Amino acid sequence: MASSNFIDYVKINVRSGSGGAGALHFRREKHVEKGGPDGGDGGRGGHIILKGSSQLWTLLHLKYTKHVKAFDGKGGEGGRRSGMIGKDIVLEVPLGTVARDSETGEQLFEITENDQEIILLKGGRGGMGNDHFKSATNQTPQHAQPGEAGLEAWVILELKVLADVGLVGFPNAGKSTLLSAVSAARPEIADYPFTTLVPNLGVVSYRDYKSFVMADIPGIIEGASQGKGLGLRFLRHIERNSILLFLVPADSEDINAEYQTLLQELRLYNPSLLDKSRILAISKSDIVSEEEREDLKSSIPEGIPYSFISAITQEGIEQLKDRIWAAINDPFSV
Template sequence: MASSNFIDYVKINVRSGAGGAGALHFRREKHVEKGGPDGGDGGRGGHVILKGTTQVWTLLHLKYTKHIRAFDGKGGEGGRRKGSDGKDIYLEVPLGTIARDVETGEQLFEVTQDGQEIILMKGGRGGLGNDHFKSSTNQTPQHAQTGDPAIESWIILELKVLADVGLVGFPNAGKSTLLSVVSAARPEIADYPFTTLVPNLGVVDYRNYKSFVMADIPGIIEGASQGKGLGLRFLRHIERNSILLFMVPADSEDIEAEYNTLVNELQLYNPSLLDKERLLAVSKVDMLMDEEREELAKKLPKGISCTFISSLTQEGIDQLKDKIWELLNDSTAVK
């Protein structure tokens, strides 16, 4: 999918349908002089409903649809006939979509399951017909309820990519190349920073027909948590990953310092990200001689499992997948 087609943030104006008015009506038939009230109820206004689906992975289809309108309910009729309900409007969204109130920024809810339906804007209730207001003392009520009005508001829809493993690293660390090697994903790859401008997802085949989902997150730079580079735009996608796979190239001047910078940016953005399982992959090791590898191994950060990999020669790829699968199984068992 082209980079320009990945949309993970839209602001839309949503209005539910108004409820139909209850009918003010009296039964009038031949030989029935005083038939009494028989006004029917008004129909409910249409809801605006978000529906999760695995068939889309971007909010592109909502980018140019700024105003969403559900249908109003119909008014009630005589003979206690209820008005028809207004038609609901369904908006299909990718899994990982969050709805926020524009005014407060408050998170309203999130869509995480295929087929999940959540009412974004509730339709107005239909009014009661005058049949409901008859009594022993008022046998000809001249009153029926109007329907509840429509509700309208601006809503932000924000997508956070759902994946088992998120690749975290500075630009040009080899994240896109790794994803293209272990999955069928074909992200744009070139020898310059910020080649990846959108998150890319790939399904990684594992042993015995198992698989897991890996996400290539656009490169982080120092200061990203304050909005530098691609900034906050893509840091939120890391929140949805079960495991964070940090990637640092073998030709880095200081692997430990680069890793600590990445960790610090995540901590500044959202401290809870550091509660996730972490792995470190030193990429592009095909450039190193044996002596250089031994020297580099002494300078690796402590407290994190590290694997030397080369997407070019496939070195270390299977071992890395084994570690990822082991962590995923452990985290699933805990849940």
């Protein structure tokens, strides 16, 4: 997933179609001197619809689509013929897309399932023809309704990556290396901060042909919840993960302090994130000796299950998968 192609935020102007006008028409046939009203109804305007697609991973296709307009309904005709309904516009979006009101920031809805369709803006209703207004005292109504105008709004579409496990850690904690070791994903890996600029997804194979999805979220820095570094742009992706896997490298100066800093950034961004199951992995464990590893245990925070792992030597990887699988299927087991 190239960084230039990963777009997780777009703001678009959407306009639904207007309804067609009802017809003002009277029956006119040979040998029928005074035919009654027979004006048909106008067709409704087209809707703007969002549809979930499991084949999409980015909002790139909407980046340059600033204005989206559905088609207007057609007017009614004589003979009680209704006008044609305006064509709907269906915008396909990745699973995990949230629609928000651009002015208030209010969440309108979210798309989480393949082929799920939700109307973003309803088309205007078609007007009723004069056939509806006839009565015993008004047998030749000279009135038909106009169509209802369509709606217009600026809407924000925001993508939150859907994954079972979200990797949380500072830049260079080894998240990309771990993801490449346990899945077929091939994120860019290098020894400098912010190598990962976009979330990477990988399907991790487990025992008996089972699998789960892991997301490598770009590294958090202190102050991310206030927008520093990559900040808010990527913290939102963590919201959709079932399990949070914290990665702290074995050569960290203070494992507990680093973990608490990460936890604090999540707390400041969204306190409900702390309700998720958490697992701690001490990465790059191949660079420390057994004696040093024993010393490290004293700085591991209490109350969180942990594993020493090395993506290079594969040490602890299977044990970590077991912990993750147990947590996904029973959050209270970890």
